[in-house]
Structures are given as structure tokens and as C-alpha cells.
Amino acid sequence: MNVNYKKWDGLSRRSFVKNTARTALGVSILPYANPNEVLAASGGKAEHCIFFYMGGAMSHMETFDPKPGTETGGKTSAIDTGIAGIKFAEYLPNLAKRAKDIAVIRSMTQKTGDHQDARYWLTTSYQPRSTIVHPSMGAWGQRLQGKRLETLPDSVIIGNSNNHPGPGFFGPTYAPLPVADPDVGIDNIGFARGVNEDLFEKRLELMNTFDAGFRSKFQHDEVKSYTQYYDETLKLMQSEDLEQFDLSKEPDYQKKTQRYGNTRVGKGAMLAKRLIKAGVRFVEVGHGGWDMHDELWDRIEGKTNPIDMALSALIDDLKAEGLFDKTVIALATEFGRTPVINVNGGRDHHPRCFSAMLAGGGIQGGQVYGASDEAGNGVKENPVEPKDFNATIAHAMGLDLNKVVYSPTGRPFLIAGHTHDKATDSIVTEGKPIMPLFS
Template identity: 40%
Template structure:
């Protein structure tokens, strides 16, 4: 036993035990384990976080079980990555799998949509006493944005369940965009308002805001004033053009698709080119397939497959994939068994699949494993906090860095999550 349990192994064991049981770290950040972990990651200048709302089936997507009755007659197909198969519903993504690290051993205890969504975005369990910030808000808080005018975090087609900036100041919340094909709406001056009138109004608003902030030393007041100032600056900036995807050639627009998800991912690529740090695009489909699994997958997968594949190919061709981390996430998987009564799959947090691509991740790689029917984790379990700690490390954020809520409570970007360093190339 002693020959197997190396110094780093002992440290890893003690660290994980202490964090899991007591919620604290007993080892110094400069220890051998932390030093070894800090040597990887940091290549992601931007993140595109693709969220599949509703709980997308792992068996019907990126963890098929060839020949098993749980497949419901759907086949597994070969991909551009040796030895990696995915569902036949994703023929275009099959050609991009040499870029992708699949994590087939995701696991959670949260089988309710809002709780699973919250955990996926924050790494924390939902509680009535505090709202935790999303990953994008952490990224803007700690890393800022390469573009001084554009928001550092943008949420495209996001749901009301998104936690936004949580306990962090409001100016760190993502800018919401509900129609990615319409540009940044309400950003142009009304027809009867001249530049001179707008400048005067802005000056008055800022003067009143500054006075109010001085008299009301509350961070929300200061955050609101900053939001107003940033919005006014953006309205006069040439960077507004980045939100206009009609500037892309017709061939590129067609490659992504004319549906909301396609337009959102095309906008995400444009935002990456302009230095935006974190962009989340939520698929417009609802993957909550309790009824008629096969028919719903037949209807939904063509557009999603088209867009995800187009995004990876476009980023690669433009030389952006090396510095852009693309992530696909969902709140849980779906049951291996297809119901005889409804023809659908139920909620299944026990095991599911997320994936990463670009920014120093291994390509054509599978981390972890589910059992032979996709019901339980068989090897290398990964929690949502672990995965989010991996994203943080890919961006150059120290997973152990502590920020405090207004009440003084300490929090880290991924709670007790430990980065999955095996996915880094």
C-alpha cells in the first residue's frame, strides 16, 4: 500500500477528504499537488458554453450503447476520432470528434430541472439564503475582458432559471440577448433624439448617479451606475457591429443554420473574435423527452448537430479553436430505459455526458465511463463542480481563489470541485 500511495497521492487523498467532509483545504496552495495542477490550463481566452436545456440523453448522443435494447433501435456510428463512436443522430459532429474530449462519467444528485440547471451553472446547490454567481460572472470578475467596450459575459437565448451574477455586483451579470438575429436591440437612438440631446441626458444621469452613489454607499447602486455608463459607451461604439450577424457571408450563415441556436452560435464566434470572455448559448430545443423519444430526437437533432459541428469547424478554420474553449453541458441525462407507456426517457442524474473542445484539451479523448447500459458511472466519476473547476483552470482561474459574498461568506469558483487534469493535452 505504501509503495502505491505516493506523496502526491497522499496529498490528493487528504485534500479531497478534507474538502468533502469539512469544506476546507488543509493543504497550502503551494503544495506539490496544487503546484502540479497549476502547470496545466490557462489557454482559453474565451469560453463558448453550449447549454442543452431539459436534460439531453447521453445514450442518444455521445455515449451510445451499440446493440443494447436501451438504444431503441438507434445505431452508433464511427467518428473522426479512432475508437470513438457516437449516436447516428449526430453525423456532422461525428466528423469533428477529433477535436473533442468526452466526459462520459458526469454524475449528480440533482434530478429536478431548476436545481440541476443551478448546479451546472454555479457548482453550488440551490439554497434560499443566497444566489451564487454563474461561471461567466466569475470570469469577468477575475479576468475582465479583452474588449474594453463590450460586456465580458453574454447570455444568448437564456432561460429565467439562469443565476446571472448571483451575489456579485449587477454589472458582472451577462448581457442577455433573446434574438441573436436581430442585433443588439434598443441600442440605437430614437429618431427624435439627437447626439447632443443624448450627451446632455447622459451627463445629467451620470451626475445624479454619482451623487446618489456618494450618499448611498451600497455596491448595487454603484453597479447600476456602471451598467448605465457602459451601455452609453457601447451605444456610441463601432463594436456594435459585432452583434450584426447579417454581416457574415451567406455561406457562413447557411452553415450554422437559420434557427435560433445556429444564429446564436454564429454570434458567439463573432463575439470571441472581438474579445468577449464568456458566451453562453442555450439551445432553443427542450430536451426533456418524456414522450416519444425517437420522434423528438428525429425532430431536434438535425439543427443542433449542424450548428455544433459548424461552430467547431469554423473556429478551427479561423485559428480560434486553440484559444477558445467550447463546452456542451446539460442538467442531467436521461434514463437508459424507454418507457413502454410514453415511449420517452425519464430524468437520470446518475450518469450523463458533457464535453469540451479546444483551448488545450485533448482531442478524440474519452474520460470516464458509464456501465454497459448507461445507468451508472463505471469509471472516474466527475461532478459538475469538478467539470466547472476544469473550465476555470482552462481559463487561468485558480479554483482555490476565494471571493466573499456581501455577508462575508467565502466562496470559490467551483465549490469543492477538483479540475480533471487528464483532459488537458
């Protein structure tokens, strides 16, 4: 079925149709349930994850690992958090007030300074390969624990989902639902102009007639899987659950907008909260534009203010609604920025050492794990790779780190990367959860 050499010729008919279907028909999207795959949870008790992805590489020195008074620290000063010995950069005043709920990792490290590859590594725990696409965390959650809800998807990506590995080799039934703009909700979910329910029904009937011969002749998994999520999409189109994607239905929407911030990431955080409250397992919220090679201090607050407000309001609301302990909030970026300030007043790509943040879902707040050296240049203790970060999230959510899933070509893969254990001659997880973060 997969004749790969045909895909080498630029834009294939399949990818053309896939993209057209996504933009014009809005159907590239829904995963489905296989009840047999629902496994009992082990480990942590968290049921949801909201993953904030800081696209473009967030500077650790201006956020969670300030170095005031040093040559590399720049103009950034540090503020107290109320926890002895822990200071955040001045640009995160509201998160600093909530430090007792937040665990900061100051010893993140990556193997590449290429945005695309590093993001892939962060999202999948695997190095990009030309022969396979690895599944992202949201897809793994659905694969290991089964789909949670009948009509709503298991995972959602809010913001830019271009180049996201999505379901990888798990296939379209595990695909996260993309929501480009939280204010708009799901794109293209209504009927086309001039089409009403009767005409739509008639068109579906025509389509099913024309397609009957093909579907009975080619009973391949890919065809079935597409048909299944096509049906799921139709179900969601006609479902009341669609409301969950409509932010204007959120109680006190105007007031909340002031707290979360009237920004993409603020609205994204509010929508993410709404979705996990409705039962969605994994929501990724994108916040790009961190690639500040020049004039960093003119631009930094434009990026830090929105996340400071969005995450603070999210932590407050999850607590108020009793969801904080059930929800892992993660904030991560593909790599950091150079401690050395360049001639243009900016910082460049720095995969050696950077920061990330975790809160909720059983994570013990008020602590810092790992440390960078004096200049913020390298990891001084307890290095954490993306696969370890992902393993920590997976552990918090009770996802089995050692559950092997085979690709269509029969190769074994694990949620947080894999390695061969010589002692037992078995495939085991390569990423290790950071146990000191759990209380």
C-alpha cells in the same frame, strides 16, 4: 442597504424596475473593470469559452453514449467516428467526423433531477440556497482576471437567460449581457421612437440633475455600481463595437448560415464565434427543448441536427481563424434521460449518469473519459460532477481554482465549489479538473 424581508412580498419595486429597465431601456447589463483585479493567468492558456447549454436535459443515449442492440438503447444506432472504439449516436454524423478534436465525458453525474436546481448547480458549481445567489462561470472569469475589453462585455448569454444566476453576489457590474435572439442582436439598444441624440442628451442632463442630491447623499456600492454600468451601457450604445452583435456584418453570412444551420443555436454559435474573435471571454449559447418524456424518436433529430451542424461549423471556423486552441468549446446539460423507455416512447429525468463534451482550448480530442454501465444507467468509472466539469474549463482558461472570493456577508466562495482542507486548515477547491483531458 439590502433589507431582505422587504423582498418577500411578491414582485418588489426593485425587481419591477429591474425588469422594466431591462425590457424598456436595455440597461440591466454591463459589467465594468477594476484594473487592480487583473491577475496573472496560471494553468491553461485558453482565453475564451463557448458554453453550449442543452436545456431540458439531453439524452446521452441518443448523442454521445449510444447503446445499440440493448434493451435500453431504443431505435438509436451508432456510427463510427474514425477513432478506434469510439462511436457516437447516428444523429451526430458531422461531429462524428470531427471526433479527433472532441473529448467526450460519459460519466457525468448530478445530485438532483429538478431542471432548475440542476441547471443552477451546473452553472455555478453550488447547490441553490435561499440566502445567496452564486455567480456563474462568466462572472467568475471577469472577477478573477479582470475585464478584458473597454466597451464590450466580458460575458454574453445568447438565448433564454431567464432564471440564470448571472453575476450572483458579485453584483450587476459582472452581469453577462443577454442576447435573446442572435438575429436581432442586443435588444433596445437604439433610441426610442421620436427621440434623437439632442433630445437624449437633454434627458440625460435632466436625469443627472434630478439625481445629483441622491447620489451624493447615498454613496453606497450598489448605487455606484449601477451608475457605473449605466455609463458603460451609454458607452456601448455609442460605440462601433455594437457591430460585433450584428450577424449580418459577418463575412459570407449567407454561406455560413448554410453551414451553421439556419437555427437559433446555429446563429448563436456564429455570433459566439464573432464575439470571442472581438475579445469577449465567455459566451453561453442556449439550446432548449430536450425534455422528451414522450415520442422521443419523432423529435430527437429536431434537436440533434442543429447542434451537429452548429458545433461542426464552429470547430471548422475556429480552426481556420486560429482560435481553436485559445477557445474551450463545452457542451453540457443539467442531467440525462432514463435508459428505460417509458410507455409513451420517451425517456424521463435521469441525473445518475449522462454525457458532456469538450473541445479546443488545450483539450486533447479523440478520447472518451469515464464510462456508463451496459444499460447506460449508472457511472461505471471516473464519475464527473458539474463542479469537476467547471473546474476543467477553469483550468483550461488559467483561472485560479483556489482563489477565495468573499460574499458581502463574508463567506468564502470558489469558482468550482469549496471544501475545507483539514491538513492545511484552509478553504480549497472542491471541483477537480479532469487532468487526463489535457495533452
